Amino acid sequence: MIDMTVKIPGLELKNPIMPASGCFGFGKEYAQLYDLSQLGAIMIKATTVETRLGNPTPRVAETSSGMLNAIGLQNPGLESVSNSELPWLEQFDVPIIANVAGTTTEDYVEVAREISKATNVHALEINISCPNVKKGGITFGTDPAVARELTRAVKEVSSVPVYIKLSPNVTDIVSIAKAVEEGGADGITMINTLLGMRLDPKTGRPVIANITGGLSGPAIKPVALRMVYEVSKQTQLPIIGMGGVTDVDDVIDFLSAGASAVAVGTANFVNPFVCPEIIGKLPERLHELGYDSIQELIGRSHRL
Amino acid sequence: MIKQERMKVVDQQSIAKHIFELTVEGSLVDEMAEPGQFVHVRVADSFEPLLRRPISIASIDKESKRFTMIYRAEGRGTQILADKRAGDEIDVLGPLGHGFPVEQAEKKAFLIGGGIGVPPLYELAKQLNSRGIETVHILGFESKQAIFYEEKFKALGDTHIATVDGSHGTEGFVTHILNELPHDFDTYFSCGPTAMLEAVQWAYPQKRGFLSYEQRMGCGIGACFACVCRTTKSETDYIKVCSDGPVFPAGVVIS
Numbered sequence: 199m200i201d202m203t204v205k206i207p208g209l210e211l212k213n214p215i216m217p218a219s220g221c222f223g224f225g226k227e228y229a230q231l232y233d234l235s236q237l238g239a240i241m242i243k244a245t246t247v248e249t250r251l252g253n254p255t256p257r258v259a260e261t262s263s264g265m266l267n268a269i270g271l272q273n274p275g276l277e278s279v280s281n282s283e284l285p286w287l288e289q290f291d292v293p294i295i296a297n298v299a300g301t302t303t304e305d306y307v308e309v310a311r312e313i314s315k316a317t318n319v320h321a322l323e324i325n326i327s328c329p330n331v332k333k334g335g336i337t338f339g340t341d342p343a344v345a346r347e348l349t350r351a352v353k354e355v356s357s358v359p360v361y362i363k364l365s366p367n368v369t370d371i372v373s374i375a376k377a378v379e380e381g382g383a384d385g386i387t388m389i390n391t392l393l394g395m396r397l398d399p400k401t402g403r404p405v406i407a408n409i410t411g412g413l414s415g416p417a418i419k420p421v422a423l424r425m426v427y428e429v430s431k432q433t434q435l436p437i438i439g440m441g442g443v444t445d446v447d448d449v450i451d452f453l454s455a456g457a458s459a460v461a462v463g464t465a466n467f468v469n470p471f472v473c474p475e476i477i478g479k480l481p482e483r484l485h486e487l488g489y490d491s492i493q494e495l496i497g498r499s500h501r502l
Numbered sequence: 503m504i505k506q507e508r509m510k511v512v513d514q515q516s517i518a519k520h521i522f523e524l525t526v527e528g529s530l531v532d533e534m535a536e537p538g539q540f541v542h543v544r545v546a547d548s549f550e551p552l553l554r555r556p557i558s559i560a561s562i563d564k565e566s567k568r569f570t571m572i573y574r575a576e577g578r579g580t581q582i583l584a585d586k587r588a589g590d591e592i593d594v595l596g597p598l599g600h601g602f603p604v605e606q607a608e609k610k611a612f613l614i615g616g617g618i619g620v621p622p623l624y625e626l627a628k629q630l631n632s633r634g635i636e637t638v639h640i641l642g643f644e645s646k647q648a649i650f651y652e653e654k655f656k657a658l659g660d661t662h663i664a665t666v667d668g669s670h671g672t673e674g675f676v677t678h679i680l681n682e683l684p685h686d687f688d689t690y691f692s693c694g695p696t697a698m699l700e701a702v703q704w705a706y707p708q709k710r711g712f713l714s715y716e717q718r719m720g721c722g723i724g725a726c727f728a729c730v731c732r733t734t735k736s737e738t739d740y741i742k743v744c745s746d747g748p749v750f751p752a753g754v755v756i757s
Contacts, residue, residue: 220726221721221725221726222725223724223725223726223727226724227721227723227724227725227745228723228725230503230504230723231504231506231723243727249738251732251738251740252727252730255717255718255728255729255730255731256717256718256728257718257727257728257729257730258718258719258720258726258728259718260551260552260553261552262550263549263550263552264552265552265553265720267720267726267728269726269727269728272727272730272740415549415552416549416552444549464552466721466725467553467554467720467721467722467725467726468544468549468552468553468554469506469544470506470595470721470723471506
């Protein structure tokens, strides 16, 4: 019997697989397709204090083995998420990780304080890495001192453990990771998307209305893996790794690099059943590799 | 119910300039009901290209468990799709979205389509006809080489063709034909470029109409928020074309 469970602050996961924030809405669409209780956890779409309508369209563009998006944190706002989306998710036996976004420290604090009170929210993911909004988002994630202070402020008000979602759009991701560790973070989720753009060859104009967008999909996996490896080596914080995960071997890679759990993002758009499929294949793959538990695999790349 | 299935290619034909007609078979057809719904097709098992392609359903044959898609092969993904031959398999997710409400038509309906917006109107015309509704088809294309299904539509009702270059039928757009036709219908259904949908709404402000919209999509099931449009309801109201639509009543979507 393979032990698929993972225990990290706030989260007792039946398996290490969860859909990444922004790629799964609030679960309703995928609940038409399979039982969400199969998932290790769900990272719900970023929530801000007020309703956000997001960016103009086109918001997505395909690239080589990847895609760009600039949705712009569209969400119904804190009140609606707390009163409608989260209660709806209670029918499933699955812990929720609430993604928190904002434009000011006060925004983050307000959302964190309120949303962490929900009974099914077991952890927060603080989004200091969204590249697609003009204010806030990534500006909190690129300066270590700012990231540390925001972490402190959120930690003070949150009723559940706090994970900080890091941006890859920095020179030294380890310095940001160390800063949020000092700020009292309970864990790290990484990576958010890589800032990129695509032009229309006929007109020369950017395809995405926002001009730039965040790159995701298989194209970014090597970057994500390298960053998880570096951060896990130099901080003590548990990591939920993500970036281009599409199959069970990608999951093995992220666990080996030092992640304790793995989120699946863009692949949900390509194959909406990808999360339960990976969960189904994981025990056999572990067995083939000669392991009895997820735990044994975590960080094995550092031990070689 | 939405299903994902590896469906068998039964037939693929080039039916006009860059236009292909692809017929596939599988149990997913059992789930198809409304004309105007679409499928999301993965053209390769690799991640190149990565995303699925939304393609409208042109006709449904429940008995043989087959359905036909008509698409324009102009991008990477659709060009790969155009190489599929009978016996190949393709990964289809569907049926997706909400289609045309056939029960809204009373006696006579105008079906107005432009270019690659024409295909879903064919299944719509078939279903309206089978309910005893008279259908008039007003179809616009770039040129004579781009026209498809003219005879098939003619078999179902009055059919008027416009071409931008005047190489066949009326020169210009579908609106040039609409200007000449009596307003003796109760409901119109339309699918085509956004500019055409706008013009059609302007032409018939007093009529009951349903329009099928197009937007660049990601997931196709409503989760990614790529294909949103504002609505006339309020400043903060929006719809997702893929899952709330692609068909909406006239006067709702701000495109």
